[in-house]
Amino acid sequence: MNGQLRRDPDEDRQAEDLHEVSDPAAVAQLRSYIADHGLAAGDRLPPERQLGPELGLRRSSLRRALEILVHDGVLWRHVGKGTFLADDRALAANDSLSAVARDISPADAMRARAAFEPSIAREAALHASAADISRLELIADRARHAATWREYDSLDADLHRAIAEATASPTLLALFDQLNALRAMISWGKARRTGPRPPDNHLSFAEHDRIIEAIAARIPDEAEEAMRRHLQTVSTRLEA
Secondary structure, eight states: OTTOOOOOTTSTTTSSOHHHHSOHHHHHHHHHHHHHTTOOTTOBOOOHHHHHHHHTOOHHHHHHHHHHHHHTTSEEEETTTEEEEOOHHHHHHHHHHHHHHTTOOHHHHHHHHHHHHHHHHHHHHHHOOHHHHHHHHHHHHHHHTOSSHHHHHHHHHHHHHHHHHTTTOHHHHHHHHHHHHHHHTSOOOOOOOOSSSOOTTOHHHHHHHHHHHHHHTTOHHHHHHHHHHHHHHHHHHHHO
C-alpha cells in the first residue's frame, strides 16, 4: 500500500480538490461581501443562517466558500463564537495546520477518519433532534438523485458534516472540521470515475441509509457499526 491511496469516488472532498468542488461564484460573492462591508482583521462575519440568504447562496455553497477562505488564510473560525477575518494569530494557526498536513499520508488520514467518525455516528444516535434526522434523510435523498458527480460530492460532504452537527456537540463538530481541513490539504490524486453521475446501485447510497436508519432509531451501537463498515468499504476500495 506504501501509504499511497487512490481517492475513492464516493467521498466528499477526497473526490476533487477543495477549490474544484467549490462554486467559484460563491467564493467571489463572499470576497465581494467582505470588501463591500469594509471588514478588517478580527471582524466577525454574520452567522451562516443570515449570510446565506443575504448573498442568495445555498447553505452548502456558502459553507464550501467559507472553507475555501479559511483554507486560504482569509478567514478563521472560533468554535462557539463565529467566523472572523484573519489576523496574524489566525494565519499562524493555518500555517501550523499546513505543516501538519505535509506529514500526513492519505492512508493515515483514512485511519484517523475510521477511528473518529464511527464515534460521531454513535453520538448522533444519542443526541440527534427530529429536525437533524429529517435533514439527514433529505440530504441522502438528494444525493441519490444527484445529476452529476460534483453535485453528489457536495451533498455527500454535507451529509457527513450533518451527522457531526447532529451530535449537538460544538467540540466534536470542531474536531470533525479540523480533520476535514487536514484532509483538504492532502494531495489525493485524481479520482477514477465512469459515467456522468453515480449509478443507481452506488454502494454508498445503501451504506448511508443504514447509518441514518440507526440514528433515527436511536440505536448508537448500530449507528457506530454502520459508519465503521461504510469507512471500511471505502478503505478497501482505496487499497485496491
